[in-house]
Amino acid sequence: MKPGGPWWQFALAAGMLAIAADMARAQAGVPAEPAALYSEHCVACHGEQRLGGMGPALLPESLQRVKPAEAGAVIGKGRAATQMPGFADKLSAEQIAALSKWIYTPVTPAPTWNEAQIRASRTEVDGAAALPARPVWKADPMNVFLVVEGGDHHVSVVDGDRFEVIHRFASRFALHGGPKFSPDGRFVYFGSRDGWITKYDLWNGPWWPRCAPG
Numbered sequence: 747m748k749p750g751g752p753w754w755q756f757a758l759a760a761g762m763l764a765i766a767a768d769m770a771r772a773q774a775g776v777p778a779e780p781a782a783l784y785s786e787h788c789v790a791c792h793g794e795q796r797l798g799g800m801g802p803a804l805l806p807e808s809l810q811r812v813k814p815a816e817a818g819a820v821i822g823k824g825r826a827a828t829q830m831p832g833f834a835d836k837l838s839a840e841q842i843a844a845l846s847k848w849i850y851t852p853v854t855p856a857p858t859w860n861e862a863q864i865r866a867s868r869t870e871v872d873g874a875a876a877l878p879a880r881p882v883w884k885a886d887p888m889n890v891f892l893v894v895e896g897g898d899h900h901v902s903v904v905d906g907d908r909f910e911v912i913h914r915f916a917s918r919f920a921l922h923g924g925p926k927f928s929p930d931g932r933f934v935y936f937g938s939r940d941g942w943i944t945k946y947d948l949w950n951g952p953w954w955p956r957c958a959p960g
């Protein structure tokens with residue numbers, strides 16, 4: 747371009763330089779903002795403000811037991827036999843690294859979760875209150891125990907005399923802290939890493955009344 751050419755030649759050249767710079771950046775794999783990547787690829791399952799939905803919450807608190815390297819591997823390869831897809835074909839290694847770092851940072855502004863919202867989130871199976879207050883199965887209620895299968899998010903109710911599984915049911919994502927029982931042994935409460943508390947009626951399986959107060 748000759749110096750002193752018309753103004754639009756300068757403008758055009760400057761525009762083309764900007765496009766070239768953008769392309770160079772994309773090719774070098776410079777990660778886009780992790781927040782933008784999250785909105786595009788993850789929000790549908792992991793929720794607004796990373797509070798979880800179909801997939802678990804992705805917050806520093808909920809990821810305490812997951813090492814960042816493992817989180818990166820999960821984002822790249824997905825988790826076998828779960829709904830978590832791998833993103834290695836859509837995202838660069840840098841983008842995956844940026845995302846796996848970002849999910850360990852607090853959400854700003856901090857999400858609010860108050861008592862009214864907790865109450866509103868509570869659901870209960872219809873007719874739960876009318877279920878009989880005695881076990882529908884034959885085993886000794888004092889010798890029934892639970893096996894929590896962390897890997898595939900299931901719980902088995904086992905007859906401790908015969909070592910037979912009375913029921914096996916899907917739990918919420920990643921139970922932790924150990925199940926807590928009501929004094930009569932009828933109800934069991936589970937905390938799960940996706941932020942729910944679930945109450946099961948052990949005596950009335952398979953009609954599991956379930957309520958999840960936050």
Ligand code: HEC
Binds near residue numbers: 792817821919
């Ligand atoms: C189609 C739904 C879906 C999409 C889209 C999705 N995830 Fe997931 N993700 C899941 C599910 C379901 C799990 C739980 C898998 C299991 O049972 O272990 C999960 C698990 C994870 C975990 C492990 C969490 C833990 O506590 O063990 C991470 C980290 C993660 N996802 C990050 C992401 C990121 C980052 C994206 C976007 C790039 C994404 N996910 C997109 C459904 C999804």
